[in-house]
Structures are given as structure tokens and as C-alpha cells.
Amino acid sequence: MTGRYVEDYTVGEVIVAPAVEFTEDFIIDFAKVYDPQAIHIDKDYAVNEGSFGGLIASGFQTLAASFSSFIQMGYFKDVSLGGPGMDEIRWVKPVRPGDTLTPSFTVAEARKSKTKPDRGIVHFNVEVRNQDGDTVLTFTSMTMIKTRNG
Numbered sequence: 001m002t003g004r005y006v007e008d009y010t011v012g013e014v015i016v017a018p019a020v021e022f023t024e025d026f027i028i029d030f031a032k033v034y035d036p037q038a039i040h041i042d043k044d045y046a047v048n049e050g051s052f053g054g055l056i057a058s059g060f061q062t063l064a065a066s067f068s069s070f071i072q073m074g075y076f077k078d079v080s081l082g083g084p085g086m087d088e089i090r091w092v093k094p095v096r097p098g099d100t101l102t103p104s105f106t107v108a109e110a111r112k113s114k115t116k117p118d119r120g121i122v123h124f125n126v127e128v129r130n131q132d133g134d135t136v137l138t139f140t141s142m143t144m145i146k147t148r149n150g
Helices: 024-034 043-048 059-071
Strands: 012-014 020-022 083-093 097-111 119-129 137-144
Touching: 012 083, 020 024, 020 059, 024 059, 059 083, 059 097, 059 137, 097 137
Parallel strands: none
Antiparallel strands: 012 097, 020 097, 083 137, 097 119, 119 137
């Protein structure tokens, strides 16, 4: 299976990625390597001294796990040329052990390049919600994608 070319995206289209479950071990294991703050790795500290009343996931983990869930769907397979960036990353609500997050990717723009006919760019507005429907993360993402006949 190959991914989708830039021409295959429609502005306003919503792609819902598979849900990601955040267990205590998942949160701690990620944070030990990538964000070793006590609120992410030390349950006692997080409960007694942290400002969130308990252990929470690293925002970087929620971002990475949400993007990974989308990537695993195969939309970018063999067509992605990398991404020039992400903007407006907002960690709206803490993610806790037991939360299940569902990312939704809305196509904000999909266009061919004016100077490079083999590619285009797709902009996504992303909203990640927990099992209660609460938004926990938002961001925009840009990805360069091959064109069908480039």
C-alpha cells in the first residue's frame, strides 16, 4: 500500500486516527528517557507536591503518540517528503494514567507547489481528545507530500 498523494486530500476532510491508551508504565517509561521531570516519573512527588494532583504524561509524549497513531495508518507511506514544522502546539489539559486519546486530523490546506511539480504541502489542524471528549492537545502540522504525476 502506498500513501495518499497531495491531490488525494480535500480541505475540510477529517481523519480520525486510532486511539492511544496511556498507562502509568507508558507515561513513566517515556518520561524517563525524554522528559524526566518528577511530575512525569515520580508518582509520590506528583501526588504530594506536583501542581496537577498526580502523575501526568509529558506533553511531548501526547504529541508524539498522537502523530504516531496517524502515521501508522499509512497515509504518508512512500509519499512523505518530510515536514517543515508544527505550529500552535497547545497542551490544553493534563493526560493521566488510564486516559485514552483519539487524534483527529482536519485538512486545512492541500496544494501543489508552484515551483516543484513533484510535490505539494498539506496542512493539518489537529485536535486530540480524551475518552470523556475533553480536548487535551491541539497543534497544526505541515507535511510535504509527493504529487501523483510529479
